[in-house]
Amino acid sequence: MSRQKVLELKELSHIYVNASGAHLAVDHIDLTVYKGEFISLVGPSGCGKTTILNMIAGLIAPTYGELTMLGEAITSPSSRLGYMQQQDYLYPWRTILQNVMLGLEIRKEANAQSKQKIISLLDELGLEQSADKYPHQLSGGMRQRVALARTLITDPDLLLLDEPFSALDLHIKMQLEELVQSTLDRLGKTAILVTHDLAEAVAISDRVVVLGRNPGHIRKIVTIPRELRAAGPIEARKHPSYQACFDEIWYELDEEMERGGKGCRIT
Numbered sequence: 001m002s003r004q005k006v007l008e009l010k011e012l013s014h015i016y017v018n019a020s021g022a023h024l025a026v027d028h029i030d031l032t033v034y035k036g037e038f039i040s041l042v043g044p045s046g047c048g049k050t051t052i053l054n055m056i057a058g059l060i061a062p063t064y065g066e067l068t069m070l071g072e073a074i075t076s077p078s079s080r081l082g083y084m085q086q087q088d089y090l091y092p093w094r095t096i097l098q099n100v101m102l103g104l105e106i107r108k109e110a111n112a113q114s115k116q117k118i119i120s121l122l123d124e125l126g127l128e129q130s131a132d133k134y135p136h137q138l139s140g141g142m143r144q145r146v147a148l149a150r151t152l153i154t155d156p157d158l159l160l161l162d163e164p165f166s167a168l169d170l171h172i173k174m175q176l177e178e179l180v181q182s183t184l185d186r187l188g189k190t191a192i193l194v195t196h197d198l199a200e201a202v203a204i205s206d207r208v209v210v211l212g213r214n215p216g217h218i219r220k221i222v223t224i225p226r227e228l229r230a231a232g233p234i235e236a237r238k239h240p241s242y243q244a245c246f247d248e249i250w251y252e253l254d255e256e257m258e259r260g261g262k263g264c265r266i267t
């Protein structure tokens with residue numbers, strides 16, 4: 001059975017233009033993402049990770065290249081896509097239920113059944129009894145789960161996650177990785193995660209896209225061995241295949257840091 005293509009990026013490029021001039025941020029990105037895949041983007045700060053996600057989300061337009069989701073060009077934000085942005089704040093004056101409801105209200109999908117749907121999703125994400133609380137009453141890890149619930153409630157085909165775990169303690173972060181991977185697996189969702197944590201990328205992904213900078217480009221795409229993927233993020237870190245995979249990505253990034261980007265490559 002051939003795999004369904006959820007997302008196709010062809011020669012995707014973006015130039016920011018502002019008062020100080022034009023800046024090529026992302027240069028010719030080619031990537032096909034298949035249904036059910038978990039892809040991580042890793043690379044140095046400023047290599048264009050958020051720019052790529054913003055283009056996929058339909059928030060900014062590619063300057064050059066093609067971008068299609070389920071065979072259709074992405075030209076504006078779509079309800080088939082859920083985006084958990086780097087700073088995905090919850091509204092302090094809204095309860096947890098109301099914060100998650102917002103995901104539906106924006107899409108005019110809130111109705112009589114919504115409340116029950118949200119409560120069962122909160123339960124699944126380990127947030128039972130949190131529905132009527134306010135964000136300040138929850139821990140950082142719980143608030144991130146609420147933000148995830150808000151992203152999942154609209155049942156998107158594709159999830160974009162920009163460093164959702166970066167501010168959390170290691171222990172909470174690993175629990176959340178486990179929860180995200182198992183939830184997405186069970187729901188058959190496709191996801192693209194931006195992370196600066198290589199250990200996380202190796203432990204949670206099917207493929208890791210290593211990006212270089214100046215301008216942002218793909219250096220290498222590393223396929224994570226099946227046994228690591230099957231193990232789940234916490235167990236994967238203890239697996240015999242884990243270190244070799246981590247080292248391969250580490251080496252790529254180390255080379256990238258030494259070269260200081262594509263523009264500085266000595267040919």
Ligand code: ADP
Pocket residue numbers: 016017018023025043044045046047048049050051052216
């Ligand atoms: P990353 O998420 O990998 O840290 P970004 O996508 O945020 O990288 O940024 C990529 C490059 O584009 C950086 O050089 C950054 O300074 C530049 N950039 C990002 N946003 C803008 C903007 N709105 N205007 C001009 N340049 C920008």
Ligand code: MG
Pocket residue numbers: 049050051086
């Ligand atoms: Mg970013």
